[in-house]
Amino acid sequence: MMHKLAALVPLLGWFYFTIGGYAIFSWITKDKFSFMKRVFFVVFGLYATMLSFQSLRSEVMLYKETRKTLFDTFYQKISYEAGTYYDMYYHAFRLAMPNGKYVIHLEDVPTRELHYARMYLYPDSVFIVDHVPAVAGNFGIVRESTKSAIVKQSDTILIYGGKQLIRVKGAQ
């Protein structure tokens, strides 16, 4: 019997094995349960307390890091996380776009940059593309160094941070 029980430990792990044992014991031995329960809670209560204090200590220790930027301005805080995108898309390209809702094609950017561009260029819609489609009136943001045919066919509206905002020439 005991060896069968012991075989359950690796199957369930101590976590579920103890829970099962505790529950079964509580159902079948109501009188002795009080003592059993006390033992259970002293053991696991102490273990939980130790885990809790370790966690709280790590939270308190984080304050050393927190303090460094806590009183910084919003601009400083966003500079640490996504400063390039904030300056480029929110302050530069957003202001350079004409009023209205347009589609802007972003050439070859990481997904994280795409998310920031989508937010900061809203209400314009932003899509990631391999190459800006050669359709008159289309907007695109490409690297400043790009010398493709589409760049030659376009007006450069603004160059900022190594990228250029272009609009394909021609009647819309």
Next chain:
Amino acid sequence: MFEVFFPIAIMWLMYIGVGVLAFQFLQTREKIKVVSESPAYIWSVSFLIGAGIVTLGEFVLSLIKVPFWISLCGFGAITLYSLFLYRHTLCSPTRKPQTIFTTLFWVGTAIMMFFFFTRSMSRVTYTWDSIAFWTPKMFALWSDQTVHLEGLRNFNHPEYPLLLPLTGANAFTVVGEYNEVSAKAVIFGFSLALFLLIGNALLTQKSSKLKKVFWMVLFLSIFIVREHVAGEYVGTADIFVGTYFVAGTIALLKKHRLIALVLWLFAAWSKSEGLVFAGVTTFLLFLSYPSLRKWIVLSFAAIAVPWQLFTKLSGLGSQYFAFGSLYARPWIEYAVYSVHAFREEFRNLQKWNLVFFFFLAQSFATIKRIAQHKELRIIYAGLTVQLLSYMVIFTIAPEEQASFIAAAISRLTLHLAPTALVITAYLFSQEFHAKHQKT
């Protein structure tokens, strides 16, 4: 400092002001005396209900082209009226005198809240979901000052409800600029409400002081809770769902049935996942309390229906519901893997300490008592169906299963964890109380 404390002062006051009006209305319908409750309970529940009403009201009014700033002015007027009318309810001292123990209990909690708040304020949003759609939605809503379908479609998960994005947009509106720190400051009110509610629930239970401190310390130290409260691990709306679940649970254990219902319904306004729990508990409350049926139906229609109707009419659906793919995959293996994933998650001590250990142990040990307790039956049914729905989603979602589970399971378990802790503490206190009554 302006960007932090000004939006806090305006928005927290507005949420509490509007909430307390609803709170008073609901308690009159149920003929309960809220005045006998502690301020921590009244403020927290008012804040949570107020946040739901203000944002849902903004959404509904925006459908008839009323800009958010006009709605906010209207709610501001209601706040002034409400605060004047219920100043005694909000500011009345607790009926029980404060002891050294309760003072130390709250001082300890406040110290930890300070660390959570400062960690949250030291950074702008940085987690993937925040960047991918939560913060962009705040930005779009603030910029449009109304709910535009195209605006929502521009970002991931357009079908997610708007409690969090509108709270952020309100913070931007109040400070007059896009400022993520302001949004985070206002959002911290939900965390404060969560800890006040749980602390108050523990303090009012009939158990020893040591046990009360134990449960509170255990909750404050949970890694996933800390990350969502202070570090915004992956988007912050998940902690909202957990907060509304536990707030409703605490209210129901106090026999505040309509207040519990409204809080649970706002879980569905926090994130789509909350709809399962809200639906199940609404149905069970409807069956269990015939005298409240009219108000249960009205509350459901007013809170849960508008957003669901909007998404259905607009064709916004969840990417995770793909029953069709069930035929193309070995779904039994997928289902088994989902169960196994939660089994592993519950016993992950680094993430949850021993919260689920105590919860499962006490639940199984006192299963008979739970079955005989009307309110606990409703709560357990909600939790069970909620957990099953996650397993179903993990089984049918078209995403690659292992990576989907790895990315989502802690956030989904967070919905259940605060309620699990409060119920466990409640069951222990009831047992202690019953034992003392026998002797």
